[in-house]
Amino acid sequence: MDDSAAKANLHTYLRHEREAVLAKLDGLSDYDVRRPLTITGTNLLGLVKHLATWEARYLGEVFDRPFPEPLPRWDLEEERLADMWATPEESRSDVVDRYRRVWAHGDATIEALDLGSTGRVEWWGDAEVPLFNVLVHVLAETSRHAGHADILREEIDGAVGTDAEAMAADGHDAAFWAARRAEIEAAARAAG
Numbered sequence: 001m002d003d004s005a006a007k008a009n010l011h012t013y014l015r016h017e018r019e020a021v022l023a024k025l026d027g028l029s030d031y032d033v034r035r036p037l038t039i040t041g042t043n044l045l046g047l048v049k050h051l052a053t054w055e056a057r058y059l060g061e062v063f064d065r066p067f068p069e070p071l072p073r074w075d076l077e078e079e080r081l082a083d084m085w086a087t088p089e090e091s092r093s094d095v096v097d098r099y100r101r102v103w104a105h106g107d108a109t110i111e112a113l114d115l116g117s118t119g120r121v122e123w124w125g126d127a128e129v130p131l132f133n134v135l136v137h138v139l140a141e142t143s144r145h146a147g148h149a150d151i152l153r154e155e156i157d158g159a160v161g162t163d164a165e166a167m168a169a170d171g172h173d174a175a176f177w178a179a180r181r182a183e184i185e186a187a188a189r190a191a192g
Contacts, residue, residue: 003115010135011110017142018103021048022096024149028156030092034085037152044152045095046085047145052099053083058138059106062119063131067105069098074123110135 024044025033033045056067057074072082086095115132153159158177 006132007110007115007135010139011107014135014139014142015103017139017146018051018099020146021051021142021149022099024146024153024159025092025096027159028153032156033092036085037155041085042148042152043085044149045092046083047149047152048099049086049090049095050083051142051145052095052102054141055099055106055138056102058121058134059102059109062121062129062134063109063113063117064119065105065109065112067102069101106138 025048028044034043036043053071056069056071059065060067073079086092110131113131115130115135117131118128119131119134121127121129121134150160158174
């Protein structure tokens with residue numbers, strides 16, 4: 001596979017994962033997209049804000065193409081983790097629209113540079129890293145958080161799938177999932 005095909009393939013997967021994350025917000029109230037669902041406070045809108053912040057860094061700052069809006073700092077204690085949740089003043093549309101602007105900015109970087117083009121990742125010990133490595137990292141992180149979003153959304157209302165259409169068309173009712181869960185619980189108890 002040549003570099004242009006590899007870059008196009010990675011970029012296609014990244015675009016899909018970005019959309020999958022946003023689909024998890026569909027049909028939920030502002031409270032449900034913001035409410036903390038884990039001990040650490042992880043929530044759906046916070047995942048979107050986090051992904052926007054770090055994609056802007058990786059596909060912006062790293063390649064000397066800074067995103068034109070302010071980002072929370074990763075290296076200042078008082079701003080650390082500010083990207084993991086939305087304040088009451090930040091609307092859902094503010095966070096989602098910013099993520100989409102980050103996509104456009106990141107897409108421009110991906111399109112402008114060769115996979116071998118290097119940038120400096122300050123938080124990786126100021127390492128010089130090629131776009132290929134950064135693109136794989138951003139894809140991996142986006143996929144990882146899309147998985148988190150899958151679980152959070154299932155906890156909220158039982159919706160499963162990779163996009164809004166799949167979530168609506170799952171075809172299994174609550175009785176099916178209750179029986180499946182009971183079957184898995186019985187297997188866990190038998191093994192334990």
